[in-house]
Amino acid sequence: MMENNAEYVTIYVMGKKHEVPGDLTIMKAMEYAGHQFTRGAGCRGGFCGACATIYRKKGSYKLEGALACQKIVEDGMYIAQIPFSPAEKTTYSLDELRPDANTMLEYYPELSRCLACNTCTKACPQDIMVMDYVQASLRGDVTQAAKLSFDCLNCGLCAVRCPAEIVPYNVGTLARRLYAKYIDGPSQHVLDRVKEVEEGKYDEEVTKLMKVSKEELSKLYNSREIDLR
């Protein structure tokens, strides 16, 4: 499928050596080398976090994390995927919670074990300030935790690296849901419109459109007012 004039590099997929074109992503390089994914691949576009991958380059002490679909291979990369991270997700009924300082700690008491070592932040392939939102959660600052964690894909790399065994991405989810529901709150114009629809305010207009001929409909469509204020 792909024309490729790139220079070849050597990668090691779970220890096995492969020569692959140097401009491929880790995901495409693994496929080039013969892997067919069932686990460890999802959206293939940096939106789902299914392809969490760790790697170490030859001669380096550093263990790095990436999304396989978003990272180009480098010569001497030792690669392993982490398609699943065992993680505790507490269950709760959001309707019964409050965005109080205590809620986060009550559901994720291990937050208090945070060493502030920043390993989670370094592990994040989205460059999120993970430790900062863990610390915000610990302080009960739901707003800050929600905003800082927003770009999280739940890939799990922070959770597998955390020496305090916190699962930051689940903490972030709780913070965001609390913030959205109780602090950011519903928009009044949405509630108003729902009520109008329930009261049948638009029934007649819509029914009329459903009944007109295609010609009439097309006339109405092409002459409709466009108001993008």
Next chain:
Amino acid sequence: MSDYVSGYPEYMQASLRNVEATRAGRVGKKFTPMTAEERQRVLEEYHPDWKMDQKRKLRVGPSKGELMPHEVADILEAHCKIKPDQIDLSKIDYDVDVLIIGAGGAGLSAALLATENGIAPEDILIVQKLRLGDANSKMSQGGIQAADHPNDSPTIHYLDIIGGGHYYNKPELVEAMVKDGPDVIKWHEELGVLYDKLEDGTMQLASGGGTSRRRMHSCKDYTGLEITRVLVDEVINKEIGYVEFTSAVEFIMDDKGQVAGAVLYDMDSDEYKVARAKSTILATGGFGRLHIQNYETTNHYGATGDGIVMAYRAGANLIHLDSTQFHPTGSAYPEQIVGQLCTEKLRGRGAQPVNADGELFVYPLETRDVEASALIRECYGRDRGITTPTGMKGVWLDTPLIDIINGEGTIEREFAAMYRNYNKFGIDIRKEPMLVFPTLHYQNGGVEINVKCETSVPGLYAAGEICGGVHGKNRLMGNSQLDLYVFGRRAGKAAAERAKTAKTGKLNLDHLDRYEKWLKEGGVETERKSPMLLPEYRGEKTLEHQLKLL
């Protein structure tokens, strides 16, 4: 600016300078939208749907004679992967009230509504080929439409949808969409979905191609991600049953002619399993990974059109499969992300499509089919595109305009995903445009449903991208997100109601024998088997040398 090294090769620099030179003059420039006649002409001359040699008439089953892309006809004109005598239907692995196939936005919503309507969580089973929530729903960037602003109304939304769909839409499905829309947003807010708001607490609304009002609600450019992860969290909170890395491969019927579950395939152990259910909801999404006409796609790894195959074999009606959506702006460079989505919200916030000479050549917010056709015309009809190192063509999507128009910081704030993903490949979209070309995006047609999401087969419901009729022959931005929750919720409710009284009879797979007969009658001679389940991307050399030991 001075330290920034262009992310594009040397030979594109002259064209980039053209874009820069015209940028200031293009700020706020009004480009006249096409007339109805001009739109029709560009569609007929350049839209992939109008290439008749890329389609054929189906030779099998009740929709025999319907025109559809070769790639879709290929999966329908194919043998069943399993034979009835291979499956022991007396051994039931999962026995549930409601079986939901697919765990994107529609499937997850259906599960939540089924519990709300009286089905115990353990009597629901969601089966999912990848992980819970890994679906096209999650990849949606730009937003979700709903007519909840005071200057908007469900009536105006109706007109936008049906005109955008070229009047092929089923009116009652459009009515359901526009009237349920505001309630979907309300539901999301109750569940804790974090929408973008203005200072005064009202929704921040953007426009999209073919919308006559600003109606697009967003969660940065991670709209689908935010909604999906909330729904996944809630499904787990409710302790609804689910099994991942398990595909449905065929429906199971009973002696009353109802769908009564499905044969499942465990992707880890290669085992077949039997799921019996009183109601079954098909929410398997679309077919982007079939790469219609060899187009690259925005779709996720599992979007192989399995649901169409299963539903058709079970006797469900299919509609509008001749029509496919190509998103105007897929990535054309760099090679690593070719085909991936560059959200329409970029144009909604001011980015313009610009040719190699730096000229704006089309109104940026035509409907998707028209906009895509105009981009193809610019590249292949007028030869004013830019050729990439791999021989693909594209035009510029001038993103730096977004910050110029809306203020510095807008891109980083509202387009976190786009900004991040391009940065990873050395391109700063605040400073340089994106190179784009249309990409295969959405399955406009599919399984026919009514407003209760019932298909033509008793016991079988469908919701989401797998369905046809909602969007006619062209979908507007943000209406697929809405579709997922409108019809996912309706399917969950209706399936729950049915499950309370329905009784399943004796299970059988006779429809697979019937299908093999149809294939023979249609003169189909092929080795192909379907559903596909996953696409094949392994290197050609590897496959040539592979021994089939099993």
